[in-house]
Amino acid sequence: xxxxHLKIKRFNPEKDKKPWWxxxxxxxxxxxxxxxxxxxxxxxxxxxxxxxxxCAHGVCGSxxxxxxxxxxxxxxxxxxxxxxxxxxxxxxLLGLRVIKDLIVDMEPFFAHYRSIxxxxxxxxxxxxxxxxxxxxxxxxxxxxxxxxxxxxxxxxCPSFWARGEYVGPAAxxxxxxxxxxxxxxxxxxxxxxxxxxxxxxxxxxxxxxTEACPRGIExxxxxGEVKQAIATGKVR
Amino acid sequence: xxxxxxxxRASLSxxxxxxxxxxxxxxxxxxxxxxxxxxxxxxxSSAFISIEIHDxxxxxxxxxxxxxxELALAFGLIFHAVxxxxxxxxxxxxxxxxxxxxxxxxxxxxxxxxxxxxxxxMALGSINAFFGPAAGH
Ligand code: HEM
Ligand code: HEM
Ligand code: SF4
Ligand code: FES
Numbered sequence: 001x002x003x004x005h006l007k008i009k010r011f012n013p014e015k016d017k018k019p020w021w022x023x024x025x026x027x028x029x030x031x032x033x034x035x036x037x038x039x040x041x042x043x044x045x046x047x048x049x050x051x052x053x054x055c056a057h058g059v060c061g062s063x064x065x066x067x068x069x070x071x072x073x074x075x076x077x078x079x080x081x082x083x084x085x086x087x088x089x090x091x092x093l094l095g096l097r098v099i100k101d102l103i104v105d106m107e108p109f110f111a112h113y114r115s116i117x118x119x120x121x122x123x124x125x126x127x128x129x130x131x132x133x134x135x136x137x138x139x140x141x142x143x144x145x146x147x148x149x150x151x152x153x154x155x156x157c158p159s160f161w162a163r164g165e166y167v168g169p170a171a172x173x174x175x176x177x178x179x180x181x182x183x184x185x186x187x188x189x190x191x192x193x194x195x196x197x198x199x200x201x202x203x204x205x206x207x208x209x210t211e212a213c214p215r216g217i218e219x220x221x222x223x224g225e226v227k228q229a230i231a232t233g234k235v236r
Numbered sequence: 237x238x239x240x241x242x243x244x245r246a247s248l249s250x251x252x253x254x255x256x257x258x259x260x261x262x263x264x265x266x267x268x269x270x271x272x273x274x275x276x277x278x279x280x281s282s283a284f285i286s287i288e289i290h291d292x293x294x295x296x297x298x299x300x301x302x303x304x305x306e307l308a309l310a311f312g313l314i315f316h317a318v319x320x321x322x323x324x325x326x327x328x329x330x331x332x333x334x335x336x337x338x339x340x341x342x343x344x345x346x347x348x349x350x351x352x353x354x355x356x357x358m359a360l361g362s363i364n365a366f367f368g369p370a371a372g373h
Contacts, residue, residue: 069251094246158259161246162239205323207255207336224330 030080061150116175121186153209169209265312
């Protein structure tokens with residue numbers, strides 16, 4: 001067991017005028033996750049600490065937060081990899097309104113997600129069987145199927161901080177997953193949405209999203225491919 | 237305005253990697269050069285209004301403060317041009333993204349290689365002008 005000093009940014013809009021730092025000392029294993037240390041606080045020190053988490057195994061995407069200044073899943077990062085001089089700093093995601101402590105309002109994020117039609121669009125009759133696809137065609141968009149909608153990418157993006165109307169990396173990743181799917185026919189409509197002034201051209205190729213994604217998705221590359229599809233009018 | 241402040245605060249507090257800091261420097265250098273360009277053209281245009289004001293401006297350019305500003309301008313231009321080229325190449329070839337760390341380091345090396353001699357030569361020239369045998373002429 002090792003001692004960890006946790007600095008957690010707290011804010012309860014019903015009581016606090018400004019965010020403040022909650023400081024807690026906990027004992028955890030170096031191989032525990034950061035989430036375990038936060039649980040230690042919530043369960044044994046201060047039950048009023050608010051956070052989202054569900055699966056605790058990097059699948060549901062609900063516990064993205066800023067750990068030592070970078071967007072990470074708390075259930076994904078080990079104490080020994082994050083501890084710096086005995087301390088770990090935890091803050092809510094940037095660019096979304098804080099509802100309480102580590103919980104931010106995800107609605108604008110999901111509104112952007114819905115805006116790119118995140119479902120298969122194809123009005124032709126598939127016949128009595130499923131729509132078939134070659135392994136190569138399936139591989140074309142494999143990377144972007146891995147997204148768990150945690151918002152780590154979108155809330156690491158300077159363009160999104162500056163302008164909440166920007167659809168953001170996650171929505172573009174989700175659009176990429178369908179635009180480059182050979183069974184889908186909605187590419188033109190999605191490229192229309194992503195080609196407008198709050199679409200892909202707000203991307204400044206900063207690579208924060210690629211660096212933040214807990215699923216290792218090549219986010220900036222996916223955005224680049226969508227940019228090219230819009231610029232050339234060709235989906236390849 | 238508060239959106240601007242919160243964006244600046246977020247940009248400075250997010251612990252991104254090289255790409256994040258290069259982006260910040262790219263914007264600052266772009267806006268800095270733009271500001272210079274506006275003042276520059278305004279300063280040159282002053283000749284239309286009064287040669288006297290124009291001459292006084294030109295005298296002002298010979299002060300140490302402006303010499304230091306010139307160094308910042310030279311660095312800003314070189315950085316912006318090299319880094320801008322890096323961004324443009326990555327934009328045009330998304331498949332190169334896996335090499336982005338390398339591209340970042342290369343850009344930094346090229347900036348240093350170009351900026352170091354430029355700044356040294358400019359600084360030596362200024363030091364000579366201010367403190368050398370011909371100083372004051
Ligand atoms: C020397 C050749 C130059 C090159 C290769 C270059 C390249 C670029 C590129 C590629 C961008 C887009 C950056 C991005 O998408 O993140 C950009 C942005 C910008 N440039 Fe330049 N540029 C040059 C000269 C200049 C000059 C002379 C000025 C000012 C008069 C300037 C001012 C700006 C500004 C204000 C931005 C916006 C910054 C931002 O969006 O963050 N650039 N430049
Ligand atoms: C410190 C370095 C610089 C010096 C000493 C300098 C000097 C001058 C001078 C003497 C002129 C007048 C030329 C003429 O009318 O015959 C001029 C014009 C001009 N310069 Fe520069 N310059 C510098 C940097 C720059 C930079 C970095 C840019 C671009 C971002 C720039 C853009 C221009 C433009 C557009 C003009 C023509 C407009 C005008 O005459 O007002 N200069 N410069
Ligand atoms: S692309 Fe990655 S970082 Fe962005 S929402 Fe999906 S899983 Fe999270
Ligand atoms: S709790 Fe589900 S991803 Fe972390």
